[in-house]
Amino acid sequence: MLDEKIIELYWDRSEQAITASDQKYGKYCSSIAWRILYDKEDTEECVNDTWLHAWNAIPPQRPKILKAFLGKITRNLSLNLYEKRHASRRGGGETPACLDELEECVGHEGRTDSYVERSVLNGALQHFLESLSEQDRKLFVQRYWYALSVKEISEEADMGESAVKMKLLRMREKLRTVLEREEVYV
Amino acid sequence: MKDRIPMNAGNLMKAIGDIDDRYILEAEPGKAGRTAAEDREIPELSETSPVSEHKEPSGQSEGPGVIEASEIRENRIVKFRAGIRRYAGLAAACLVLLAAVSVWNIQKNDRMKSDGNGAVYEKQETEAEEAKDAAAYEEDAKENGQAAPTAQEADENKAAYIAEDSAEQPAGQSADQSFAEDMVVQPAEDSHAAEMMELEEEEVYGEKELLTECATEYMKEAVKEESEDPYELLPEADDLAEAEHIAGFSMDLSKTDLLNDSSGFTAVFRAEKGTLHIAFYDQTVKVAAVTKTSGSELTPSSAAVDQEKKQIDGYQYLYEIYQEDTELSEQLVKVR
Numbered sequence: 031m032l033d034e035k036i037i038e039l040y041w042d043r044s045e046q047a048i049t050a051s052d053q054k055y056g057k058y059c060s061s062i063a064w065r066i067l068y069d070k071e072d073t074e075e076c077v078n079d080t081w082l083h084a085w086n087a088i089p090p091q092r093p094k095i096l097k098a099f100l101g102k103i104t105r106n107l108s109l110n111l112y113e114k115r116h117a118s119r120r121g122g123g124e125t126p127a128c129l130d131e132l133e134e135c136v137g138h139e140g141r142t143d144s145y146v147e148r149s150v151l152n153g154a155l156q157h158f159l160e161s162l163s164e165q166d167r168k169l170f171v172q173r174y175w176y177a178l179s180v181k182e183i184s185e186e187a188d189m190g191e192s193a194v195k196m197k198l199l200r201m202r203e204k205l206r207t208v209l210e211r212e213e214v215y216v
Numbered sequence: 217m218k219d220r221i222p223m224n225a226g227n228l229m230k231a232i233g234d235i236d237d238r239y240i241l242e243a244e245p246g247k248a249g250r251t252a253a254e255d256r257e258i259p260e261l262s263e264t265s266p267v268s269e270h271k272e273p274s275g276q277s278e279g280p281g282v283i284e285a286s287e288i289r290e291n292r293i294v295k296f297r298a299g300i301r302r303y304a305g306l307a308a309a310c311l312v313l314l315a316a317v318s319v320w321n322i323q324k325n326d327r328m329k330s331d332g333n334g335a336v337y338e339k340q341e342t343e344a345e346e347a348k349d350a351a352a353y354e355e356d357a358k359e360n361g362q363a364a365p366t367a368q369e370a371d372e373n374k375a376a377y378i379a380e381d382s383a384e385q386p387a388g389q390s391a392d393q394s395f396a397e398d399m400v401v402q403p404a405e406d407s408h409a410a411e412m413m414e415l416e417e418e419e420v421y422g423e424k425e426l427l428t429e430c431a432t433e434y435m436k437e438a439v440k441e442e443s444e445d446p447y448e449l450l451p452e453a454d455d456l457a458e459a460e461h462i463a464g465f466s467m468d469l470s471k472t473d474l475l476n477d478s479s480g481f482t483a484v485f486r487a488e489k490g491t492l493h494i495a496f497y498d499q500t501v502k503v504a505a506v507t508k509t510s511g512s513e514l515t516p517s518s519a520a521v522d523q524e525k526k527q528i529d530g531y532q533y534l535y536e537i538y539q540e541d542t543e544l545s546e547q548l549v550k551v552r
Contacts, residue, residue: 061245095241097241098237098240098241099237101240102233102234102240105233106230106233109226109230113226129225129226130225132225132228132229133225135225135228136223136224136225136228145220145223146220146221146222146223148221151221151227151228151231152231152234155231155232155234155235156235159235159236159239164242167239167242167243168242168243169243171232171235171239171240171242172243172245174229174232175232175233175235175240176243176244176245182245186245186246
């Protein structure tokens with residue numbers, strides 16, 4: 031079914047919209063949730079919640095790209111659930127490793143109470159991604175959006191794992207520089 | 217204040233979630249990512265796979281179909297090239313083996329031909345047999361009390377042999393002519409043998425050339441991704457002497473091989489007396505680490521741990537590349 035048709039179903043408040051979304055994007059969303067949570071039940075829960083959130087968001091929203099829209103919802107829900115489940119401990123999967131790596135980007139001259147304007151942060155991230163080559167951008171997004179393991183990324187990109195690690199390290203250094211330069215911290 | 221969030225890794229990861237849709241679609245995992253996810257038995261997935269979405273005539277000009285199709289093509293080309301690189305060594309070895317078998321086969325055929333028609337080979341063998349037979353005959357005659365044939369008898373026997381032999385020759389061709397022709401063959405046989413030896417030498421040389429070419433191609437490929445000029449990351453002339461001093465060997469371009477990585481680090485390979493020396497450096501730190509090996513095992517020098525973290529990272533990266541590519545290391549060691 032075409033995305034436009036599915037969106038129309040949401041707007042018509044037809045429950046077929048959820049069935050169609052699940053049929054078309056269930057696997058995509060499950061993959062995203064699974065890579066963050068590494069738990070069967072939690073993955074199911076997040077994917078089901080995705081349809082509920084989409085149901086509540088459409089209308090009034092009319093996403094241009096339904097796939098990315100649903101993927102973002104799943105990812106946010108998965109990260110929230112991850113935080114809830116792992117408040118006191120670090121679980122399996124790639125999320126702990128991703129968070130550890132991103133920790134390098136947020137340290138700011140010893141300050142631990144830094145706050146950031148969400149919109150400024152989003153703008154800085156956008157500038158950062160635009161400044162990367164297409165290949166590097168793919169590596170970054172695959173690691174920190176899709177939470178793919180380094181091994182999976184290296185297979186995707188047909189590169190050595192060490193090369194991927196090195197590129198990610200340099201991109202994190204660059205991101206840190208961008209965040210500091212654009213005075214994201216307040 | 218509502219829009220302010222604490223700056224931590226979790227919030228940064230969430231913020232990354234809000235990036236532009238096209239970056240999300242651009243980086244959507246292909247086969248490797250999906251396979252890895254599917255291997256973990258993600259529960260109750262729908263039958264619609266991302267692959268089938270490529271075929272859907274969605275009508276969205278900026279939809280996934282357009283981006284992913286080009287991505288798939290690009291991935292295929294990249295993987296195809298990588299495959300060629302990966303199997304270049306194997307193909308070279310197969311070619312060398314094939315050539316060796318061909319040469320052996322030619323030599324064998326040639327020898328068989330000589331056995332069938334080559335009078336020289338046969339003649340020599342006949343003379344040896346004749347001498348052996350004559351000795352046995354004399355010995356036998358002595359034992360039986362018979363006298364050895366006189367000179368006249370020997371001449372008569374020879375005349376009879378020639379008459380018998382000429383009867384087997386084509387009409388108009390005497391035994392002497394045949395013998396003369398046989399004699400003419402000999403230099404040709406010798407020259408052929410010399411040619412074969414030359415060919416054999418060329419094969420040995422060719423094997424070395426192929427291996428060298430293979431290693432060079434690998435390096436060219438590694439370099440091509442980041443830089444058109446493989447030598448542009450070499451130290452400046454002023455730094456070269458210091459780099460050579462730290463590395464402990466000459467970085468003469470005509471005698472070294474280079475391997476650049478994407479981060480700007482360069483490895484210089486130099487072989488001396490069965491030992492492969494490797495120096496890792498970039499333009500700013502000159503020489504990051506020096507190591508050497510007499511086999512496939514690398515022994516990092518203390519220089520590797522004395523440097524700053526950045527240098528060690530670069531060193532380890534190249535070191536891992538080198539270790540991962542056993543084919544390359546074997547070839548390099550063998551070629552040297």
